[in-house]
Amino acid sequence: MTQTFLLDGREVPFRDGQTIMEAAAAAGVYIPHLCHHPEFKPHGSCKLCTVDIDGRRGAACTNRAVAGVRVQSETAELNADRLTLVQMLFVEGNHICPSCEKSGNCQLQAVAYRLGMTTPHFSHFYPLRDVDASHPDVLLERNRCILCELCVRASRDADGKNVFAVGGRGIRARLIVNAASGRLADTDLAADDRAVQVCPTGALLRKRQGFAVPIGRRLFDLQPIDAVGPGQESGGEG
Amino acid sequence: MAQQDNSPPDCDLAAIVARHGGDSHNLVQILRCVQERCGTLPARAIDELARRLGLPRVRVEAAASFYHFFHAESHGAYEVLFCDNIIDEFHGRAELMQYFCERLWLEVGKVSEDGLVYVNTTSDIGLADQAPAALINGYLVPSLDKARIDLIAEMVRQRRPLAQWPSLLFDVADNVRQPGPLLADGYTPGEALHAALALGPEGVLEELARADLRGRGGAGFRTALKWSSCRRAPGGAHYVVCNADEGEPGTFKDRVLLQRHADLVFDGMTLCAHVIGARQGFLYLRGEYRHLLEHLEAVLARRRAQGLLGRGIMGRAGFDFDIAIHLGAGAYICGEESALIESLEGKPGKPRNRPPYPNTEGYRGQPTVVNNVETFACAARIALLGGEWFVGLGTGQSTGTKLLSVSGDCKRPGIYEYPFGVPVRQVLHDCGAADAQAVQVGGPSGTLVSWREFDRRIAFEDVPGAGAFMVFSRERDMFEVARNFSHFFARESCGFCTPCRVGTSLLRQTMDKLAAGKGSAYDMDIMKQLMHILKTMSHCGLGHTAANPIVEAMADFPEAFERRLKALDFEPAFDLDGALQTARLITGRDDAWAHIVAAAECDDRGACALPPSSDSP
Numbered sequence: 001m002t003q004t005f006l007l008d009g010r011e012v013p014f015r016d017g018q019t020i021m022e023a024a025a026a027a028g029v030y031i032p033h034l035c036h037h038p039e040f041k042p043h044g045s046c047k048l049c050t051v052d053i054d055g056r057r058g059a060a061c062t063n064r065a066v067a068g069v070r071v072q073s074e075t076a077e078l079n080a081d082r083l084t085l086v087q088m089l090f091v092e093g094n095h096i097c098p099s100c101e102k103s104g105n106c107q108l109q110a111v112a113y114r115l116g117m118t119t120p121h122f123s124h125f126y127p128l129r130d131v132d133a134s135h136p137d138v139l140l141e142r143n144r145c146i147l148c149e150l151c152v153r154a155s156r157d158a159d160g161k162n163v164f165a166v167g168g169r170g171i172r173a174r175l176i177v178n179a180a181s182g183r184l185a186d187t188d189l190a191a192d193d194r195a196v197q198v199c200p201t202g203a204l205l206r207k208r209q210g211f212a213v214p215i216g217r218r219l220f221d222l223q224p225i226d227a228v229g230p231g232q233e234s235g236g237e238g
Numbered sequence: 239m240a241q242q243d244n245s246p247p248d249c250d251l252a253a254i255v256a257r258h259g260g261d262s263h264n265l266v267q268i269l270r271c272v273q274e275r276c277g278t279l280p281a282r283a284i285d286e287l288a289r290r291l292g293l294p295r296v297r298v299e300a301a302a303s304f305y306h307f308f309h310a311e312s313h314g315a316y317e318v319l320f321c322d323n324i325i326d327e328f329h330g331r332a333e334l335m336q337y338f339c340e341r342l343w344l345e346v347g348k349v350s351e352d353g354l355v356y357v358n359t360t361s362d363i364g365l366a367d368q369a370p371a372a373l374i375n376g377y378l379v380p381s382l383d384k385a386r387i388d389l390i391a392e393m394v395r396q397r398r399p400l401a402q403w404p405s406l407l408f409d410v411a412d413n414v415r416q417p418g419p420l421l422a423d424g425y426t427p428g429e430a431l432h433a434a435l436a437l438g439p440e441g442v443l444e445e446l447a448r449a450d451l452r453g454r455g456g457a458g459f460r461t462a463l464k465w466s467s468c469r470r471a472p473g474g475a476h477y478v479v480c481n482a483d484e485g486e487p488g489t490f491k492d493r494v495l496l497q498r499h500a501d502l503v504f505d506g507m508t509l510c511a512h513v514i515g516a517r518q519g520f521l522y523l524r525g526e527y528r529h530l531l532e533h534l535e536a537v538l539a540r541r542r543a544q545g546l547l548g549r550g551i552m553g554r555a556g557f558d559f560d561i562a563i564h565l566g567a568g569a570y571i572c573g574e575e576s577a578l579i580e581s582l583e584g585k586p587g588k589p590r591n592r593p594p595y596p597n598t599e600g601y602r603g604q605p606t607v608v609n610n611v612e613t614f615a616c617a618a619r620i621a622l623l624g625g626e627w628f629v630g631l632g633t634g635q636s637t638g639t640k641l642l643s644v645s646g647d648c649k650r651p652g653i654y655e656y657p658f659g660v661p662v663r664q665v666l667h668d669c670g671a672a673d674a675q676a677v678q679v680g681g682p683s684g685t686l687v688s689w690r691e692f693d694r695r696i697a698f699e700d701v702p703g704a705g706a707f708m709v710f711s712r713e714r715d716m717f718e719v720a721r722n723f724s725h726f727f728a729r730e731s732c733g734f735c736t737p738c739r740v741g742t743s744l745l746r747q748t749m750d751k752l753a754a755g756k757g758s759a760y761d762m763d764i765m766k767q768l769m770h771i772l773k774t775m776s777h778c779g780l781g782h783t784a785a786n787p788i789v790e791a792m793a794d795f796p797e798a799f800e801r802r803l804k805a806l807d808f809e810p811a812f813d814l815d816g817a818l819q820t821a822r823l824i825t826g827r828d829d830a831w832a833h834i835v836a837a838a839e840c841d842d843r844g845a846c847a848l849p850p851s852s853d854s855p
Contacts, residue, residue: 042591044591044735044777045734045735045736045777046735046736047735047736047737047775047776047777048736050774050775057774057775059591062591081770081771081774081775084767084771085736085737085771085775088736088737088740088741088744088771089736089740091740091744092739092740092743122744122764123744123747123811123812125743146736147733147739162294162296162297163296164296165294165296165297165299165300166300166586166733167296167299167300167303167304168303168304168733169303169304169305169569169586169731169732169733170728170729170730170731170732170733170739170742170743171728171731171733171739171740171742171743172733173733173739176296176299176300176303177296178294178295178296179295180281180282180284180285180295
């Protein structure tokens with residue numbers, strides 16, 4: 001017999017061990033997220049997928065589905081709080097969509113549109129972050145990094161390379177690379193590594209592909225992020 | 239930057255790695271040893287450790303860059319870290335630190351030009367009863383005043399090794415003001431263990447359940463439940479972990495327990511091992527308590543010689559258990575049990591996703607009991623004296639006694655043991671706090687009790703917490719207390735989740751804006767919004783509670799906030815007029831037209847009273 005739980009009033013079936021996010025995705029229901037990707041181990045750090053589980057809040061990507069529970073996701077209150085989280089990510093880094101090559105393919109931007117973000121709301125931090133253009137094929141633009149650790153997981157689990165990790169702590173946490181020099185060029189990262197493809201923002205970009213697809217014809221220009229299937233959000237490269 | 243190689247030739251990494259079994263799980267301990275020996279963790283050492291431990295370099299660097307006490311650049315021969323908990327601040331930390339800097343021509347956060355001294359601040363170091371205090375080369379220096387600063391400056395100037403400094407500088411007092419049954423003298427090592435062996439594992443669990451013992455770290459989880467579920471959990475090995483990462487500002491009871499009653503704590507750990515079937519235990523000792531290491535190692539060695547640790551404990555075949563001490567490296571978050579386990583495994587101390595909880599999947603994925611120092615001490619007393627005795631003390635939901643770490647504006651700061659349920663007013667009377675306006679119970683993550691509520695009681699059902707009791711007299715500014723705590727949480731956030739990483743920094747930024755006289759009612763709304771996000775969306779307890787001190791201070795002492803508000807609607811953090819200063823300097827102008835007109839001088843329709851245009855160019 002299939003087990004089910006209620007997601008925004010709708011019965012969603014699940015298998016033992018499935019998370020709320022996985023079961024929702026299988027049923028075609030979108031829950032906003034940034035650090036989640038179906039191919040990789042759930043991380044639970046961006047907290048965008050926070051849902052209400054029988055009156056208690058938790059991340060949909062790390063909480064297992066339990067038969068009979070009532071999960072609320074598309075509520076005005078949760079979406080307002082998700083919007084606040086996205087605004088926090090925007091002011092934490094230096095995100096300048098109009099000049100960013102990732103614009104239109106960027107999940108941060110797309111989820112901000114979906115949540116109706118019109119202003120950053122908080123004061124910008126304007127942090128000083130290093131840009132690493134040393135690698136022949138990949139640009140590491142830390143100003144746009146949201147510390148989702150998808151590249152960390154993809155490099156470790158899919159590429160078998162351990163090119164990335166998060167170093168430091170707190171607001172000074174930053175993406176570090178596997179080289180004594182600290183330079184991406186001195187790692188064994190390759191342009192077609194999964195780590196490069198899964199970046200939800202413009203923090204990792206392939207070089208010499210800038211504006212190959214013009215703005216206006218990109219993934220999220222054509223459809224909102226909730227219409228793109230799970231795992232397809234990282235676009236054509238993915 | 240990372241390429242610079244300044245490692246001295248004698249770091250002896252091979253020996254340090256070998257001493258730790260070449261096991262990458264011991265990475266944090268290895269990094270501590272390298273830093274203690276070399277003074278830094280240079281890029282070359284990171285490289286070599288990665289190679290020797292078979293780890294990706296980036297993982298070694300991630301751990302090395304996470305902990306406050308690790309650094310890649312040299313901090314000279316003397317690293318002086320002044321504690322900046324609010325108690326130290328109110329006792330003149332800033333003035334003393336400036337005095338020290340002036341004596342030695344130092345700049346905060348930089349190594350002196352001769353490469354000799356480094357000065358900075360650090361989070362609470364467990365000496366709130368002896369504030370202001372500092373950490374010098376990892377060792378506690380209590381009760382600072384100008385005379386002591388003079389002495390320290392003189393020692394530095396003479397370049398004397400720490401071992402030759404007057405020992406009085408490092409004399410940490412126990413300040414036990416009111417002992418109770420937990421702190422009673424005359425305990426014979428092994429006594430509780432003997433009783434526990436007679437009871438057997440099920441018998442011990444029954445007594446703990448009868449005693450209704452709840453965790454002393456603040457959360458109050460029932461110990462019998464934790465131990466029995468760990469006992470039942472399947473696993474290749476079971477572990478006992480004692481959480482002595484006492485980082486909550488204002489708390490210092492575990493320092494005193496470990497100094498004076500280490501056998502009681504180790505007996506508690508050992509009888510837990512008997513119950514859950516563990517062969518290995520860890521004492522996670524916060525780095526700030528480095529001075530206790532030799533003492534504790536000596537106690538462990540004696541216990542091994544006495545047959546209280548090791549193989550066949552107390553002559554019982556098959557009862558094998560030993561305890562290793564793991565030193566922290568400056569990270570409040572490691573007091574969170576899953577972050578502590580990550581740190582034990584040699585990783586950055588970031589809390590795990592839970593469930594699973596440590597009692598089923600803890601250290602190395604195996605069932606693990608993590609308890610506070612005081613909880614193990616209580617468990618030992620209960621094994622010895624019985625649950626009935628324990629339940630006779632305290633209240634309905636909070637049995638037994640509680641150690642309070644009393645500090646701040648009172649005549650007799652120190653350790654007080656009370657049965658649970660003691661009113662705040664009673665403690666204030668006993669410690670000689672005649673003029674208190676508020677007490678922060680349980681540290682920044684705990685509860686602010688204002689003078690209106692001094693009849694509230696210390697108990698899980700009323701005012702819970704790990705027992706910090708910071709007293710603030712009427713002359714103290716409660717806004718500054720809240721602001722200090724906002725800085726603490728921003729510094730100590732691990733950075734894993736968005737709400738806490740960004741939210742704690744935004745709170746700090748907003749409190750600083752208010753302190754600078756640029757706040758408005760709009761900023762108060764921003765803080766209320768952040769509080770909601772932190773409380774409901776953070777990954778762990780640090781984020782959940784990080785806004786508490788501000789929420790509570792705003793509710794209890796609104797005037798302390800309101801008198802700082804410049805405008806009732808909105809005031810920009812950005813100083814528009816200040817931004818013109820460079821232009822004014824360049825043009826040599828300072829006339830009225832070279833300034834932004836204050837909003838107050840404009841009318842409702844936006845027309846502003848500008849000076850006559852005669853003197854404009």
